[in-house]
Amino acid sequence: MKFNKTYHLSNIAELIESEYFGDHSVKITGINEIHNVEKGDITFVDHHKYYNKALKSKASVIIINAKVDCPDGKALIFSDDPFATYNKLVQIFRRFSPSKSEISETVLIGNNTVIQPSAFIGRKVRIGENCIIHSSVSIYDHCVIGDNVIIHANSVIGADAYYFQKKDGEYRKMHSCGRVIIEDNVEIGALCSIDKGVSADTVIGRGTKLDNHVQIGHDTLIGKNCLLGSQVAIAGVSTIEDDVLIWAKVAINKDVTIGKAATILATSNVDKSLEGGKTYFGSPAIEARKKWKQIVKLNQFIKGL
Amino acid sequence: MKFNKTYHLSNIAELIESEYFGDHSVKITGINEIHNVEKGDITFVDHHKYYNKALKSKASVIIINAKVDCPDGKALIFSDDPFATYNKLVQIFRRFSPSKSEISETVLIGNNTVIQPSAFIGRKVRIGENCIIHSSVSIYDHCVIGDNVIIHANSVIGADAYYFQKKDGEYRKMHSCGRVIIEDNVEIGALCSIDKGVSADTVIGRGTKLDNHVQIGHDTLIGKNCLLGSQVAIAGVSTIEDDVLIWAKVAINKDVTIGKAATILATSNVDKSLEGGKTYFGSPAIEARKKWKQIVKLNQFIKGL
Amino acid sequence: MKFNKTYHLSNIAELIESEYFGDHSVKITGINEIHNVEKGDITFVDHHKYYNKALKSKASVIIINAKVDCPDGKALIFSDDPFATYNKLVQIFRRFSPSKSEISETVLIGNNTVIQPSAFIGRKVRIGENCIIHSSVSIYDHCVIGDNVIIHANSVIGADAYYFQKKDGEYRKMHSCGRVIIEDNVEIGALCSIDKGVSADTVIGRGTKLDNHVQIGHDTLIGKNCLLGSQVAIAGVSTIEDDVLIWAKVAINKDVTIGKAATILATSNVDKSLEGGKTYFGSPAIEARKKWKQIVKLNQFIKGL
Structure with missing residues (x-):
């Protein structure tokens, strides 16, 4: 997440009552876990295996549980429990706070957008023009919805x-400070869940259409003009490029990339990245024409047993 | 969908500002996509592969993008984009319009029916006697619910x-003008979705019981006294005959028929029609006793490798 | 379920207008189906195959459809239709009754607990301290939620x-009179369903975390500090011991036990009990290292065909 203003290291250290080392003049503009850090960010690391990655990342401030040398132009905050210290910061800058009404006062809603009864729109949510948000949809705080978006009943955006x-x-819970961004012309079926990013954004690209009961994990990026069938589940931190077709009940693992215009046939399970432009099937999913050949061969063989 | 009154061709053509040919005296009583057309219906066709099917169908008026000869007793409406013209008609006759309260004024509800708090009942919905509609259930406009029906919390009927x-x-979205019909004595679990028909009805037959998280696609017909386990997904335009048992996590493809009193064991995937009275298992689902024999044989073979 | 007070056999027999035999002095303290009976309970049996089990159970009163000898210290209630008679009792002692508002008057809610808008909290529900119940969550009557529990939007507890x-x-519907118990420090994802016990309790143990779209069947017991991935479905009357990891889309059959600290990999299907401390995979799930060996061998063999 990005802050609304720039902080000095001393401000932040005071908030979390911590010691700090290194370049005291760093400008702090946000919080991010290590996968999404940019210059200006505070991040954390609590395992020696990842010290180097964190120290060499773009982060300006690293919360760390070891007295290591501070790289030039960065600062370190020492903490016995960097996870807890990071969480404390998240909760200071993006604390959950209760909503008093179904549509929070700080919501921005565009022209011609319909919010059906019993929908809940959290604090600081922005919704574009010509949208329909159906009954009992739940949109958590800070989510951003484009124009011409339809969200069917009882879907949950930003848990x-x-x-x-x-x-x-x-x-222990990692407190999320990311958001969900839903671009223009997206349609989300009934009873879908799209989780917010841990510190960055989960994105549903322009023109993509989800059937019912679809699950999209945190920090996953879905491209433009994709179709996702019913009961598809995509774990966190995956990337689905543009024009991908994913049929019903497909499972996609975390940290994988599905290339542009790939098709994944119903009930397949994807455990690694797949090249674009091809059709896949099976558990684990491989190219469909190979899988079908294998199935035919194996069935003939079994008949002969 | 059926209209509340009969229209003349000139009325309809005027509404959509289109030219027409053929029998000017046809009486127009409804709108239907090609799979469900009856006499009196307007339908559309936009691909030469399907021209013949549409022209020979029971439809009284066909919206078409070619200057073909008009069959006797029918009329043609010419449009460069029949899909868009059809959608325009749907939106004239069954335009989505926002509801102002959780229970719309035009709802009909029978004696002894309980609507729990936060449930949403759309416009012109009819609900019979002795029903329980639990909290945060969403029922879209025009759905019809019989007597003695229980719908558990957060299910969505008619998306x-x-x-x-x-x-x-x-x-481009095909705008739906169909309905969901839930017959008497049905019980729907929590968090189920039953989509409305594109132009006809999705039907859940008398006495059928759904567990939680079940997905029923548009225009699917479920027979009487069926059981559908948790997380079952049935795609659109399929037929499940009476007394069928479908256990948890089964996937059923579109356009298939499952015969009377068939049993489909948990986690099976059904990609083609299945005869009634038998038990099926696997991906793709075949007769369970055959599948089990195959599994035993194959496992013995693998052990020997 | 346990009654609030002790009943005499004559009170109960009068309520259901039935004959009784045996020890007239038995004290009746609850209702339970045969799997969960304790001393003081009324239970029922309607099939000769189970007569012995019921007569030898701890139940104090057995509703039965045969004139058998009454065991010492017990009583029998004769009924042509024990299922219907049992259901009648359940409906007398725990009749569903409509709620007039989103948060029923008889609810007990601890300090610092937040109930977001559109959540529904049924009659006699108890919720501990420092909980967050998100929007459009539905909690049915009589459920018990501990301290520090988070329930994400649109989940359904106690259907x-x-x-x-x-x-x-x-x-015919078996009317449920059990509850759901959610212990301290549990987090439940969005759009999960946890069904109440038929007559006993469905339990989610302390510190367990559920992802979205998880289904937990009636009378299932989940241990402490378990993780359950997205779209996991666990059928009724199963036991998941402490520290079990169940990844996404796993299906677990009814009446099975998963031992302490077992891991079940994503998309596996579990049809029988599994020993603790090991990792499982496949359909049906077996030890993962065995399964992987089989898959490698089989793939090599298929390539050679």
Whole structure:
């Protein structure tokens, strides 16, 4: 997330009551976990395996649990528990706060947009023109919806990322400060869930259409003019490029990329990235014509057993 | 959909500002896409592959993008873009219009029916006697619910068909004017979606019981006394006959028929029609006893590899 | 379910207008179906195959459709239709009754708990401290939620068990009188359903986290500190022990036990009980390292065909 203004290191350190080292003049403009950091960001690292990645990232400030040398032009904040310190910052800058009415006062809604009864629109949500938000849709705080968007009944936009860290046998919640961005001309079916990014944005590209019961994990990027069938589940931090067709009940793993204009046939399971322009099938999904040949061969073989 | 009154060809042509040919005296009583047309209907065709089917159908008026000869007793409306012209008609006769309250004024509700708080009942919905509509259920306009029906919380009845036409790289929405009909003694689990027909009705037959998270596509007909397990997905325009058992997580393709008293075991995927009275399993689903034999044989073979 | 007070056999028999035999002094403290009976309970049996099980159970009163000898210290209630008689009792003691507002008057809510707009909280629900119940969540009557629980938008807690009995070609509903218990520090994703027990409790153990679209069937017991991925479906009356990881789209059959600290990989289907401490994969799920070996061997073999 980006702040509304620029902070000095001393402001931030004071908020979280922490020591800091390095370049005191760094300008702090946002918070991001390591996958999405930009210059100006605070990030965190709590495992020596990732120290180098964090120290060499674009982040301006790194919350860290070791007294390492500070790279030039950056600052370090020391914490015994960087995860907790990062979460504390998230909760200071984007604390959940209750809404008093179904449509929060700080919402911006465009002309000709219809909000049906029982829909909930959280704080600081922006919705464009000519949209229909059907009954009992839930839109969490800070989400952004374009023009000509239809969201069918009971879908949930912007629920928290499913992201926990195990410590002493229990799971601690990573507090999300990202958003969901839904571009123009998107249609979302009934009972879909699109989780917000942990610190960045989950995006549904212009003109993409989702059937019912679709799940989109945190920080996933869906391209333009894609079709996603019923009960498709896409885990977090994946990229679906433009013009991809994903039929019903497909599962797609986290951290994969599906290339432009790929087609994934119904009930397939995708566990790794797939090149664009081809048709895939199976568990794990491979090129459909190969899979079909394999199935035919195997069935003939089984008959002979 | 059927109109409330009969229209003359000149009335309709005027509404959509179009030329017409053929029998000017045809009586127009409804709108239907080609799969469901009856005498009195207007339908459309925009691809030469389907011209013959449309011209020989029961439709009284065909919106078409070619100057073909008009069959006797019918009329033609010429349009460069029949899909758009048809959609325009749908939107004239069944335009979405916002609801001002959770229970629209034009709703008819029978004796002893309970509507729990936060449920939404759209315009012109009819609900019978002794029903329970639980909290945050969404029922779209024009749906019809019988007697003794229970709909559990957050289910969505009558969302739009998932039906788009690709044109110039983008998807155009086919506007739905059909309904959902839920017959007497049906129980619908929590978080189910039953889409309305594109122009006809999606039907859930008397006494059928759905578990949670079930998806029923547009224009699908479910028979009487069926059981559908959790997370079952049935695509559009399929027929499930009476007394069919479909266990959890089964996927059923569009345009298939499942015969009377068939049983489909959990997690199966059905890609073609299945005869009644038998038990099926697998992906693709075949007779379960055959599938089990195959699995045993194959497992023995793999052990020997 | 447990009654608020102790009843005499004569009170109960009068309510359901039935004959009774055996020890007239039995104290009646609850209703339970046969799987969960304790001393003091009324239960029922309607098939000779299960007579012995019911007569030897801990139940104090058995509703039965045969004139059998009454075991010492118990009583029998005769009924031509024990299922109907049992249901009648359930409906006397835990009749569904409509709620007049989104948050019923008889609800108990702890300090610092936030109920977002459009959430529905049924009669006699108890919710602990520091919880967030998001918009359009539906919590049915009598459910119990601990402290520090987050329930994301549009989830449904406590819908009726999916439990029907076939009679004369139609399905009769078993009326549920159980509850859902959600322990402290649980997080439930968006659009999840957790059904109430038929007569006992469905339990989500302390610290367990559910992703979106998860289905938990009636009377299922989920242990502490488990993770359940998106679109997981667990059927009724299963037991998931502590520290179990279940990844996305897994299906788990009814009446199975998953041992402590087992891991079940995404898209697996579990049809029988699995030992704890191991990792499983496939349909049906077996130990993952065995499954992977099989897949490698089989793929090599298919290539050679």
